[in-house]
Amino acid sequence: MAALLGTVTLAALLPATGRGATVAGGAADVAITLLFFLYGARLSTGEAVAGLRQWRLHLAVGASTFVLFPLLGLAARATVPFLLTGPLWTGLLFLCVVPSTVQSSIALTSTAKGNVPAAICAGTYSSLVGMAATPLLAAWLIGSTVSFSADGLLTIATQLLAPFLAGQVLRRWIGGFVGRHRGVLGRLDRLSILLVVYTAFSRGVAEGVWRQLTPLRLLALLCLAGALLALALCTTALAGRRLGFRREDRVTLVFCGSNKSLATGLPMAAVLFGASAGPVILPLMLFHQVQLMVCAVIANRWSVAARLTAVDGVEVEPEDRVIVDRAVRDP
Incomplete structure (x- = not known):
């Protein structure tokens, strides 16, 4: 979070212009290619195939990610121009078609004592489907703003899909190296993302886009992001109960179905929106x-609740266990 804020501040004070913008743009393209190559090299095909047994859970996660969120994004159109500008709403709608995150969903699911293997598979499937679904949904819902011509398709194929497939093919030889150096490569991931953010925000500064962003609109965008997350959390929690999932699977559905991937979304936005990506990536960030912040609080709360499995032989719902535990200790 600090690095993202620092990068945005740097772009505002010292934006890349002229030849510097060309160099930064070229470096960002290389970083995006490397990022997706490493995604492919990390992805365990065996884990992805093994996870097919829980297809109902993965379908529920996919429905939340690629159906529920886009519908909520379309409904947010009613806030333009009163709360959001057109470009900010475009960014909000793009956020709604981005795949689920992998790393944070797994970490949150693990903290909350959920089904971690299912979270790994759910995040993996979401990323794989997102390679095709995100550009297609963006082109369909957003329209002419998205670079989805023949050249746009070629760019997506060469910058995103081809490196990813190359990483999968070479995983047999480089998978061990990638696993052993996960920490170093993780920092490289973050540097790549920061470079994409710096390039996109620099373009926005050069074009005067950020002068249109008033504090009131920024606050409105933050509130809409919170409302979007709250609706997704409530809907996935309710769906998990209605579908009869176990407690561990409900945890996985809530976190994987409500989270969005910054690491995948930012490079995709840079490819799809080009020079106009600046205001588009702000809602996602x-x-x-x-x-x-919100899901970390929920995960910690559920972690404590999961420690009490039953009281006096009666099974207690995980969400109520903290209350029951306190009542037992302090009647």
Whole structure:
């Protein structure tokens, strides 16, 4: 979070212009290619195939990610121009078609004592489906703003899909190296994302886009991001109960179905929106910070609740266990 804020501040004070913008843009393209190559090299095909046994859970996660969220994004159109500008709503709608995150969903599910293997598979499937679904949904829902011509398709194929497939093919030889150096490569991931953010925000500064962003609109965007997350959390929690999932699977559905991937979304936005990506990535960045803070609180609370499995031989719902535990200790 600090690095993202620092990068945005740097872009505002020292934006890349002229030849510097060309160099930064080229470096960002290389970083995006490397990022998706590493995604492919990390992805365990065996784990992905093994996870097919829980297809109902994965379908529920996919429905939340690629059906519920886009519908909520379309409904947010009613806030334009009273709360949001057109470009900010475009960014909010793009956020709604981005796949689920992998790393944070797994961490949150693990903290909350959920089904971690299912979370790994759910995040993996979401990323794989998102390679095709995100550009298609963005082109369909957003329209002419998205670079989805023949050149746009070629760019997506060469910058996103081809490196990912190359990583999968070479995983047999480099998978061990990638696993052993996960920490170093993770920092490389973050540097790549920061470079994409710096390039996109620099373009926005050069074009005067950020002068249109008033504090009131920024606050409205933050509130809408929070409302979007709240609706997704409530809907996935309710759906998990209605579908009869076990407690561990409900935890997985809530976190995987409500989170969005900054690491995948930012490079995709840079490819799809090109020079106009600046205001488009802002809603995704804000949503990502909100989801981390809110979901971390929920995960910690559920972790404590999971420690009490039953009271006096009667099974207690996980969400109620903290209250019951306190009542037992302090009648």
